[in-house]
Amino acid sequence: MHDPYNAFTLGGDVYIDGTGDGPLAGLTFAAKDVFDIAGYVTGAGNPDWRRLAEPARATAWAVTRLLESGARLVGKTHTDELTRGIFGDNSHYGTPENPRAPGHVPGGSSSGSAVAVAGGLANLALGTDTAGSTRVPASFCGVWGLRPTLGAIPMEGVIGQSGTFDTVGLLADSADHLARMGEVLLRKKPPTQRPDRAVVLEDALEASDPAVADAIEAALPLIADAVAPVKRGTHFSQVPLAEWVEPQNAIQGHEAWETFGDWINRSNPRFGFEVADNLLRGARVSKTSLSAARGFRLRARRWVQEALDGHAVLVLPTTPVTAPPVHSPRSVMWEIRSRIISLTSIAAMAGVPQISLPLCQVEGRPLGLSLIGPRGGDGLLLAAARRIAAAL
Missing domain, CATH: 3.90.1300.10 (Amidase signature (AS) domain)
Structure with missing residues (x-):
């Protein structure tokens, strides 16, 4: 795929056709590089993680669900390292270009997913949202985005950081596409009633x-x-x-260190300054x-x-x-x-x-x-x- 915005990862050229004529037939989607795809390494925005990881044995639940509903996967997208960022910059792979605000950050950590949608490279995209990692890039890039109810969409096969806050995130190029994607992943139809x-x-x-x-x-x-x-x-x-802010950072930071601390201690990986700082604050x-x-x-x-x-x-x-x-x-x-x-x-x-x-x-x-x-x-x-x- 031609990618003028650096939305997709190197080695992220994963193309899988959807099956059947389900509710998402004819639509394309991208997946943040924290979603497992069977046979491919999940890079999580960090070259040492990618270097040390084994290819995934199974495909993430959300990816499988979209494929079974007819959507076609067109690639894996950039993320802030281990999802520990909110601006979309990555000291190893660069910052995806914001198609709707050139010269400005796209927002993260689901930066590549939002950019792929905003740039017309995919109709839909999967991200994650812990403290805003789908909502912030949706705002900065001018696309439709949803942070679902905690636990409403399985995180199976997704690299998360904080069980208290982690959700799958949804991004789309239109309200109708977002709603159709939501109906598939949430496994329910929207209600007809309106708020009071x-x-x-x-x-x-x-x-x-x-x-x-x-x-x-x-x-x-x-x-x-x-x-x-x-x-x-x-x-x-x-x-x-x-x-x-402080309570959010304390819980999220502590749980992120619980998630990644052993791997960091064993592997001594390279991180950008802000990501390293966030992880160390969580450890303390x-x-x-x-x-x-x-x-x-x-x-x-x-x-x-x-x-x-x-x-x-x-x-x-x-x-x-x-x-x-x-x-x-x-x-x-x-x-x-x-x-x-x-x-x-x-x-x-x-x-x-x-x-x-x-x-x-x-x-x-x-x-x-x-x-x-x-x-x-x-x-x-x-x-x-x-x-x-x-x-x-």
Whole structure:
């Protein structure tokens, strides 16, 4: 495949035809290079992992499900190393080029998957989402993306990092394609009922750049028409959203070190600076910090559930910023990373689904508007996306 955006991995030229005339027949998909394909090495964005890994013995459940539904696999896509990043850069393989915002990062860690869709190289793509790794690139690249309810789609045959937060992520070039993909992987049809109200999270708007907040405000009439009556004035969190970052990082970092620490100790692999820093921070999380973070997560889940009570969906920017320029200083990116996680941790902490809709632009760059639904409400969000797309 011609790949002008560096979306696909070296050695990622995996082509497998779908079977039969299922609901995804005629569509193509790409898979993040953490999904096993039988007979191929899963590289996970790190050359030492790829060098030491054996070819997969079986194909990941989600890949198999898409193939059996008629979609054709067209390749494996780049990821941040071991999925431990949020901007899409990779010190070994380079940064996939953002087709919708040239010169700006694509977002990660499902960077190649989002770029493949945004660049017209695939209709659908599989990613993963732990702290935003599907939602962030969906926002930055201007595509449709879903983080499902935690546990709704099996992670079988997928390299994850944090069992508390890891989900399969879905990316697509249209609302209809995303919904069809979701129906296949979630194994259920979207409901016909609509939410009772769309609750704007004022906390999230206040934590975002003013231009981002303005873009979301401008899209609210569309949400009111296509989704549900818009309710304003809700500050759902009992602490500033910036204070959600440390608990998210503590749990995720600790579990990532539990996942990869033994391999790192044995193999002494090469990592980019930021990935190495993230892994080492996770190794040093104290029992006290971890206990406090898990207690915070329980409270955060309750706050989200209370805001969703009564068949509501929540409205917020997917990211508080648009895609920053490639090669921005690390110190600048660290601050942006924390601001992003302050929003993406809402659904991650609660284990609920979130859909990113490519409805907004700021200075010509894409920006996702997100809807968060109740646990198990994935179909509710996919149906809302279809109605929004029909109204555009």
